[in-house]
Amino acid sequence: MNSKVCTVAEAMAEVHDGDMIAAHFWGVAGSPGYLFRALIERGVRDLTVCMNNFLPVPPTLGEMGFADPTGLLPQIRKIITAFMGTRAFGSMNAEFLGTRVEDGTLEIESTTHGVLIERLHAGAMGLGGFYNPIGVGTTVEKGKEKRTIDGVEYLFEGPLRPDVGLVKAARADTRGNLVYRGSARGANPVIAMASRYTIAEVFEIVELGELDPEMVVTPGVYIDRIVRIPDDDPYSLKQRPETIQAIVTYALTRLAEEEAAAAAERALQEDRQGGVQ
Numbered sequence: 277m278n279s280k281v282c283t284v285a286e287a288m289a290e291v292h293d294g295d296m297i298a299a300h301f302w303g304v305a306g307s308p309g310y311l312f313r314a315l316i317e318r319g320v321r322d323l324t325v326c327m328n329n330f331l332p333v334p335p336t337l338g339e340m341g342f343a344d345p346t347g348l349l350p351q352i353r354k355i356i357t358a359f360m361g362t363r364a365f366g367s368m369n370a371e372f373l374g375t376r377v378e379d380g381t382l383e384i385e386s387t388t389h390g391v392l393i394e395r396l397h398a399g400a401m402g403l404g405g406f407y408n409p410i411g412v413g414t415t416v417e418k419g420k421e422k423r424t425i426d427g428v429e430y431l432f433e434g435p436l437r438p439d440v441g442l443v444k445a446a447r448a449d450t451r452g453n454l455v456y457r458g459s460a461r462g463a464n465p466v467i468a469m470a471s472r473y474t475i476a477e478v479f480e481i482v483e484l485g486e487l488d489p490e491m492v493v494t495p496g497v498y499i500d501r502i503v504r505i506p507d508d509d510p511y512s513l514k515q516r517p518e519t520i521q522a523i524v525t526y527a528l529t530r531l532a533e534e535e536a537a538a539a540a541e542r543a544l545q546e547d548r549q550g551g552v553q
Contacts, residue, residue: 279450280502284314287475287501291315291440296324298396298438298467301345304333306460308444310477310511311503313343315442316351324354326396326438328389328463331359340510340518349373354383356436358392386416391433393463398435400469405434441471445494448478449485452499453492461493468498475501479513 288311291297297315301307325345333344376382387395391408398405407430411417421432443464445454454476456464468474476494481504505512 280452280496280499281450281481282501282503284310284477284503287311287503288314288318290473290500291318291320293320294322295320295439296326296436297440297442298326298436298471299345299442300444300463300467301327301329301331302462304342306444306456306462306464308442308475308477309333309343310505310509311442311444311475312345312347316343316347319351321351322353323348323351324356325352326356326392326436328357328392329359330355330357342510349376349382352382354385356385356387356392358387358389360384360386392436393466395433395436396438396463396466396470398433399437400466403435405432407431408433436470438467438471439473441467441474443468443474443476443494443499445476445478447480447482447487448476448499448502449482449487449496450502451484452476452494452496452502453487454478454494454496454499455487455491456493465494468494471498473500474498475503477503477505477511479505 299308299312325348327345330345332346333342373382377384388410391410394406394408407423407425409428409430411420411431412422412429417431423430423432443454444460445464446457446460447455454464454468468476476499481502507514
């Protein structure tokens with residue numbers, strides 16, 4: 277049997293201009309950050325990016341070498357996502373998107389987490405789409421087919437069939453069978469199933485037969501290439517304690533800053549109202 281293990285450069289050689297890229301992104305856990313960085317280096321353009329969240333990592337992680345979807349912005353022409361931007365990391369839409377939406381060089385398609393996953397699932401199952409009640413009577417229905425079924429109005433949602441899926445798992449064997457760890461599974465399995473070409477980044481690669489079949493979530497038939505994260509990379513399992521510490525420290529610092537700012541604002545308001553003598 278042929279091994280699917282390769283270098284990240286070899287895996288990315290099959291990614292081309294104009295491709296639709298799907299990936300799970302919910303912070304560091306379960307997100308294929310090692311592949312994000314490789315995709316940025318690949319330099320392909322005019323991409324459509326499909327992911328549950330599109331937001332930056334905390335600045336402290338960026339300084340440590342972590343990549344995030346926002347680093348792909350110069351290469352993207354369309355984003356399909358359920359959540360865009362965040363205040364927690366000091367960045368909002370207007371800041372990291374610039375004027376590209378207004379200029380017409382970037383399109384954003386907003387959806388919900390559930391609808392996004394179900395569209396990927398429809399693509400994976402070879403279905404032609406589904407009818408969904410979310411968004412009826414709002415701007416979401418613009419340009420969509422509307423149908424009444426049993427007295428209820430629905431909007432038609434087409435399937436998503438990405439050209440490339442970037443997934444992350446804890447372990448893989450040489451044939452691409454994947455084992456995930458806890459909630460880091462996320463949307464990775466459905467992305468692997470829906471995508472025409474799927475690359476998996478993993479912490480560990482073992483020989484065929486070494487994985488417990490009962491623990492395999494994604495069968496190797498859905499995986500085309502496997503890349504092991506180097507031990508000295510910020511995304512490696514060996515570097516995980518340092519990563520967690522950096523996230524916790526940053527979060528606590530931000531919380532303290534926000535609480536201090538809120539207290540100062542309250543004192544100022546009280547002073548204006550004559551409550552502070």
